[in-house]
Amino acid sequence: MLGAVSGLPPRFIVKTARPGTPRACPVTSQLIGLLSFLQASSLSGLAEALLSPPRLRPLFREFRRGVASGKRVPRGFPSSFTTLPEVDPPSRPPAATPLRQAPPTRLRPSGSPPPPLVVAPACIPVVAVLVPEAGSAESFPREEARLCSPVSGVPLRSARVSVSTCVRAPAVSSAGPRGAIGGGAPGAPPPPMAAEIQPKPLTRKPILLQRMEGSQEVVNMAVIVPKEEGVISVSEDRTVRVWLKRDSGQYWPSIYHAMPSPCSCMSFNPETRRLSIGLDNGTISEFILHSDFNKFPPVYSSQPHQSRVTMILFVLELEWVLSTGQDKQFAWHCSESGQRLGGYRTSAVASGLQFDVETRHVFIGDHSGQVTILKLEQENCTLVTTFRGHTGGVTALCWDPVQRVLFSGSSDHSVIMWDIGGRKGTAIELQGHNDKVQALSYAQHTRQLISCGGDGGIVVWNMDVERQETPEWLDSDSCQKCDQPFFWNFKQMWDSKKIGLRQHHCRKCGKAVCGKCSSKRSSIPLMGFEFEVRVCDSCHEAITDEERAPTATFHDSKHNIVHVHFDATRGWLLTSGTDKVIKLWDMTPVVS
CATH class of the missing domain: 3.30.40.10 (Zinc/RING finger domain, C3HC4 (zinc finger))
Incomplete structure (x- = not known):
């Protein structure tokens, strides 16, 4: 308790008690503990400067009020303190603390009588300095310590105490002072303060770089602008915002554009700076973002759906825009003319959309838990297969074109890895969330999967192991x-x-x-x-x-994540949540 009050770890203090002497007040204990620390750390000059009686007079008046008799000064205080004015003792003295004698030392020099037991007042913390006898072993079954007064530094009588961790001093010669802190043979190194504190291993976790606020409703989607200090976000409050990093280090909106309907999703191509935004009324609007990020003029608008657009993808190689809606329709149209090219009706509302450019296969995940694979042509599509592995609806999809693996997240709290390229129907299940999986992102260079859930958890899966x-x-x-x-x-x-x-x-x-x-x-x-x-x-x-x-690490983002975007070049992760907040994370400590 005294170590906690004085600010010192308990291993620096050995507490003894004297029958009939009450414990010190917290103010006195703080001062005495501070002096003990200064003397033990070779700052005796500073300790002596703090020992002038005028400075200690108010504190020791309070201390003398706690003494039962009001006249006795515990042993270990300098004689100058006996001249302090006495105060009336309290009417009801506190109970004394009994002294527990430690068992005798088993190892000591032969022929020497056991040292007497030291009786020190309970109000004085005593610093124990282990001083081995000259020519004796340094380790003892039960430490034999020399106790020093923390106020005056005067060594007390040698005592046999049971000490868990004490200050150990090197062996001294007969010419050196015995028992005093800092004493020892000439040229001997100073005694260490205590046992060496082993540093705790550093925990690898994401680093929060920025926190962007200002949206009035849920931020449905946000992406990082590659090679730029910028972020683009769309929200339910019908706003499209382009955030740029200012000289102050904070992100502020450079563009604030209001749409005619709530923004549900978007797709941004950094090469052409084409921005495709899906709206709640089924409309898709196309914009071109200028290089100075100060304006983006509209290109065209089309309405491929009759209700809310759930997902949208822009394919640069084919100049296609793929989209799904709550009307259970999958559609694709030309990004230049806006002409509709084809469509397909799904069994349920689609919530996940991925596309493989090389084979022109599109993957659609819906709320029934089914994943549909379609082969797209210029004006028609062919159903390849459907597979089901989740007990809940599919909430997110992620495609790795190198390993040809599809990841699907679901409301059943699980992630399934589908080996599409192996053509064996292998499905690996990943269980690491306590709530539905909302977003997925894959780092190809490290073969790590990032999954985020409604519980605010960010899980980094090592996919470079044989599962x-x-x-x-x-x-x-x-x-x-x-x-x-x-x-x-x-x-x-x-x-x-x-x-x-x-x-x-x-x-x-x-x-x-x-x-x-x-x-x-x-x-x-x-x-x-x-x-x-x-x-x-x-x-x-x-x-x-x-x-x-x-094989996975778990981290807490402290907000309900609905979408993530990972920038592999810088190792940044952008999360947007239902709390109307966008957070930018440095994932290099965990994704590497």
Whole structure:
């Protein structure tokens, strides 16, 4: 307690108690603890300057009020303090603290009697300096310490105390002063203050660079302008803003443009500076951003949808604009003329859209949890396949054209990696969010996936490891470990005269097991389970510590993220959320 009051770590202070002497007040303890620290850190000159009685007189008046008798001065104070004026003692003295004697030292020089026990007042913190005898061992089973007064520096009587961590002084010769702080043989190095403090390992986490506020409604989407200190954002308040970094280091809007309807999505091409904005009324407006970022004149507007535009993509190589809407329509039109080229009706409202330029395949994820692959031509499209793996709706898609892998995030809190290029139907499940996954971004140069969720979490997945596919859950009428019937197996329950049990599944082997045979929990990062999940007892014993090593890092953005944009050249991540705030992060500590 005294170390916490005085600001010193507890290892610098050894507290003893004297029967009949009350504890010091907090003000006195702070002063005495400060003096102890100054003397122990070889700042005795500063400590002596603070020991003048006129400066200490008000404090020691308060100290003398806490003494039961009001006349005794605890041992260890200089004799000059005995001349301070006495004050009336309190009417009810506090109870004394009993002294607990430490067990005797087991190791000491042969033939020497044990040193007497020191009785020090409870109000004085005593600095213990371990001074080994000349020619004796430096380590003791129970430390034998010499106690020094923190006020005067005068060594007290040698005591045998139990000290967890003390100040250890080097062995001194008979000519050097014994017990005083700083004493020792000539030329000897000063004693260290205490045991060496090991620095904590640095935690690698994203660095928040900027926080942009000012929108009146939710910021639906924001992108970083490559090679520039700029950000473009669209919001539900019908505004399009171009943020530029000023000389003050803050981002301020350079363009503030109001649209006729709330802005739902956008797509920006940095090479042509073409900005495509989707609106809530189904309209898509095209703009060209000037090089000075001070204005963007409109190019054209078209209305390919009858309701809100959910996603939009601009393909420079084909000069196409792809879009999906809440009218369950996927459409693409020419970016130069605005002429509609074709369309396709999805089974549910589409919420994810990705395109592969090389093969002209488009990937559409909808709220039913289905992912549709279409082959686009100039004026028509062909259905390639559909696949489903999520139990909730698809909320985000991300395509890696190099590895030919598609990532899908869902409202079921999971991310699935679909191996499209391998043509084997492999699907790797990633579980690392406590809420629905809202946005995905992939760093190709480091093979790391960034997923953001409604819980504000930013998860960085290492995809450069050999992951295992999640096994399918097996169906059975009884436990595949102990053969106990499940509660719907009435025949086996009647034959065995047992009550049916509830069915569970092991996440590692996929077998149907009862609760008794799957009482253990374990993380399986190589299967995508970063959190502990249910496994059967045999699989729990087979999982090694290496297999439990995490393959993802978790970070908190402290806002509900709805969209992210990653700039791989600088390692910056831009997040926009429902709290009307845009945050710019430096991801180089974690994405590298």
